[in-house]
Amino acid sequence: MxxxxxxxxxxxxxxxxxxxxxxxxxxxxxxxxxxxxxxxxxxxxxxxxxxxxxxxxxxxxxxxxxxxxxxxxxxxxxxxxxxxxxxxxxxxxxxxxxxxxxxxxxxxxxxxxxxxxxxxxxxxxxxxxxxxxxxxxxINVDKYVVVDVLGKMETREIIKDNIKKERINRVGERCLNELLKKPTIENFMKLSYRFALETGLMDDEIKEMCKTVKNSSQSMLGKTFFCVVDRDEIKEVCSILNDPIICKVIN
Incomplete structure (x- = not known):
């Protein structure tokens, strides 16, 4: 299975x-x-x-x-x-x-x-x-996703922290409302980056990687970089990542 x-x-x-x-x-x-x-x-x-x-x-x-x-x-x-x-x-x-x-x-x-x-x-x-x-x-999407795992992050420690939870909820609700106004994968990536940044959850190394790769962010909750690309962009993106894993959105 x-x-x-x-x-x-x-x-x-x-x-x-x-x-x-x-x-x-x-x-x-x-x-x-x-x-x-x-x-x-x-x-x-x-x-x-x-x-x-x-x-x-x-x-x-x-x-x-x-x-x-x-x-x-x-x-x-x-x-x-x-x-x-x-x-x-x-x-x-x-x-x-x-x-x-x-x-x-x-x-x-x-x-x-x-x-x-x-x-x-x-x-x-x-x-x-x-x-x-x-x-x-x-929403069905025909896109590739390149993932680069840089480390670990324990979900339990974050979702039980009241201060972090309040910030996550405030920013998360705002991002959801913005996405529903324009439910595209590009807007999703833009809001994902904003969420990671404004909640303080974004890793410094991933922040630097996002500066050089468009449509990129950090997976929640983890120390993992990801970006959404078309097929012809895969090679260029992989050339600047540490250990890229090429995937596709499965619908």
Whole structure:
């Protein structure tokens, strides 16, 4: 089974007494690269690129008599929705109400608020309300995405920080309103960059990279540079990046 990676450009955090209604609003894109998932009879062990790991939302979903093998070109905690993708894949394999199971496990673990919804819908996804049942605007996009992972960032630490959360929500709501006035991928990229900058979440190295590459920003929440390009722009962009991974928006 395959589940796509998800890049969040901007978001706002919404906490509710009901776990299913807790989530985020915002916008992002899913990629044609993500996580390949395989299960075998075992003892509840989880392997990510052949390394034994402990992924909280996955651990909540995986039956104890199975081992899970996850394969991806992307590392965990890089702002590409890997925990959400892994949780969604496992939930699909074992549960009828898989979307609810995956979203609940992500929220309870503090590893994500909206990734699994976008990964379920696919494409350029604008999340109009938090949690489930979801309400989104889906736009099909024929674009390439070049990703450069520079490091890790723990989602849990940021979404539970009240000062950061207030700033994220203020800027995120404003970006969502602006995107809905003009729901294009170019405007999404412009607003994603603004969000990363105004929330103080943008990494200095990525900020410098964005100065030289148009339609670029930082994936939330992670130390990952990404840009949206046409096919004829890929070679030039890759020549100035550290370790580029070429993807395409999957619709």
């Amino acid at each position: 395959f589940v796509p990676a998800h890049i969040t450009g901007f978001f706002s955090i919404h906490i509710d007494r009901e776990v299913l209604k807790t989530g985020s609003k915002g916008a992002g894109i899913t990629l044609n690269r993500g996580v390949k998932i395989e299960v075998k009879e075992g003892r509840g062990r989880i392997y990510y690129n052949n390394k034994k790991v402990d992924i909280c939302p996955v651990k909540k979903l995986l039956p104890e008599n199975f081992d899970l093998f996850l394969t991806s070109p992307f590392p965990l905690a890089s702002g590409l929705g890997m925990s959400g993708a892994s949780a969604l894949g496992v939930a699909k394999l074992f549960y009828n109400n898989f979307l609810e199971k995956a979203h609940t496990s992500e929220v309870l673990c503090g590893t994500g608020l909206g990734d699994v919804i976008a990964q379920y819908v696919k494409g350029f996804v604008i999340r109009l309300k938090p949690g489930l049942p979801f309400k989104v605007l889906k």
